Amino acid sequence: MEVRKDVYESEVNEIVKKMWGSFAIAVWHWHDKPYFLSKKRYFVLKVQVKPGFERILAKLLREVRKFKNGAYDDIKIKIRHGHISTLHIWWARRPLASSRATSFAALIPAPESIEEWEKKRQFIVELSKWENSLDRQIIEKAREEILKANGGKAPKVLDCFAGGGSIPLEALRLGCEAHAIEYNPVAVLILKCTLEYPQKYGRPKKIKVKNELGLEEEKEINPLLEDVKKWGNWVLKEAKKEIGKFYPEDEDGSIPVGYIWARTIPCQNPSCDAQIPLMRQFWLAKKNNKKISLYPFVEGKKVKFKIVGDGYEEMPKGFDPSKGTVSRAIATCPVCGYTVDDKTTRKLFQEGKSGPRFH
Ligand SMILES: C[S@@+](CC[C@H](N)C(=O)[O-])C[C@H]1O[C@@H](n2cnc3c(N)ncnc32)[C@H](O)[C@@H]1O
Numbered sequence: 542m543e544v545r546k547d548v549y550e551s552e553v554n555e556i557v558k559k560m561w562g563s564f565a566i567a568v569w570h571w572h573d574k575p576y577f578l579s580k581k582r583y584f585v586l587k588v589q590v591k592p593g594f595e596r597i598l599a600k601l602l603r604e605v606r607k608f609k610n611g612a613y614d615d616i617k618i619k620i621r622h623g624h625i626s627t628l629h630i631w632w633a634r635r636p637l638a639s640s641r642a643t644s645f646a647a648l649i650p651a652p653e654s655i656e657e658w659e660k661k662r663q664f665i666v667e668l669s670k671w672e673n674s675l676d677r678q679i680i681e682k683a684r685e686e687i688l689k690a691n692g693g694k695a696p697k698v699l700d701c702f703a704g705g706g707s708i709p710l711e712a713l714r715l716g717c718e719a720h721a722i723e724y725n726p727v728a729v730l731i732l733k734c735t736l737e738y739p740q741k742y743g744r745p746k747k748i749k750v751k752n753e754l755g756l757e758e759e760k761e762i763n764p765l766l767e768d769v770k771k772w773g774n775w776v777l778k779e780a781k782k783e784i785g786k787f788y789p790e791d792e793d794g795s796i797p798v799g800y801i802w803a804r805t806i807p808c809q810n811p812s813c814d815a816q817i818p819l820m821r822q823f824w825l826a827k828k829n830n831k832k833i834s835l836y837p838f839v840e841g842k843k844v845k846f847k848i849v850g851d852g853y854e855e856m857p858k859g860f861d862p863s864k865g866t867v868s869r870a871i872a873t874c875p876v877c878g879y880t881v882d883d884k885t886t887r888k889l890f891q892e893g894k895s896g897p898r899f900h
Pocket residue numbers: 547548549550569570631633634635636701702703704705706707708722723724725728
């Protein structure tokens with residue numbers, strides 16, 4: 542696997558020419574469509590597909606797109622254990638299911654009969670399912686079919702706009718020799734961590750360590766994991782040195798990981814004068830299996846907050862976190878219940894009488 546950066550149009554063409562000897566496909570998904578399927582999006586280079594191959598690709602892609610509950614599963618649940626999106630977010634990343642389906646379909650010849658067509662279609666649907674990503678039998682079958690169709694040699698696959706790496710990753714999974722080009726340094730790093738480093742440094746190896754008795758013994762480690770731990774801790778230590786002062790420990794010793802910020806206005810009830818935090822709602826988490834919110838309470842003339850809900854203090858009866866202290870610029874004071882009308886709220890902002898507050 543080779544990840545390259547800073548490669549421009551002419552160079553791309555050169556690379557493709559050199560690679561053509563064996564057979565290369567270059568795919569850039571545009572709105573989930575490999576761009577060589579859409580004539581309008583003919584972008585940097587001419588992509589050639591072996592005669593006969595384009596038919597199966599175009600047709601199968603259409604079929605796979607129809608298959609709502611299988612092949613496209615990984616679009617719906619983006620963050621999953623083992624998915625590259627958990628390594629680093631890349632906003633343009635294409636679904637692994639369609640990348641696997643199109644890469645495979647581009648590398649096998651068109652079926653010759655309706656029966657064969659149906660069989661291949663079924664196989665691609667199975668192959669593209671997220672839960673089959675590590676199914677040795679299915680992956681091996683796909684690899685064999687690709688090898689058979691390409692004279693027993695692993696085909697070269699080039700993605701010259703590789704971004705988050707879905708296409709080269711799936712090409713690797715299918716046993717191809719994958720090449721990736723990208724000019725965004727963030728994407729290049731993601732590609733290196735996804736495609737290169739696990740292969741280069743991710744194999745377990747035995748090292749000698751001293752046990753508690755001072756005796757030497759063998760231990761199996763994964764060098765990549767060790768390095769990620771080591772340098773992850775280094776980043777944490779350095780970050781703490783630089784920005785730790787902005788996250789002082791709470792009374793109970795816990796360290797906040799974030800703050801919620803709200804504007805405030807002074808209550809207009811002359812006998813109150815509390816600072817009203819302007820918050821549309823108090824939810825922190827609102828999932829079916831997890832409901833957590835901030836709960837405002839009054840101490841003296843001050844509005845304070847605590848966290849309530851699943852895993853914390855029980856949510857008080859009758860408290861609706863969807864109802865905040867402000868709606869359409871009409872603010873309600875949690876201390877005395879006075880409402881500040883929208884015109885006054887805006888005026889207080891214009892006069893610079895609003896302030897910030899952190900929770
Ligand atoms: C739509 S994204 C590709 C997404 C990718 N298929 C994936 O699954 O993440 C297009 C990528 O092309 C890259 N790009 C655009 N022009 C390029 C060039 N001339 N050379 C290399 N990369 C380029 C962009 O930085 C971007 O990451």
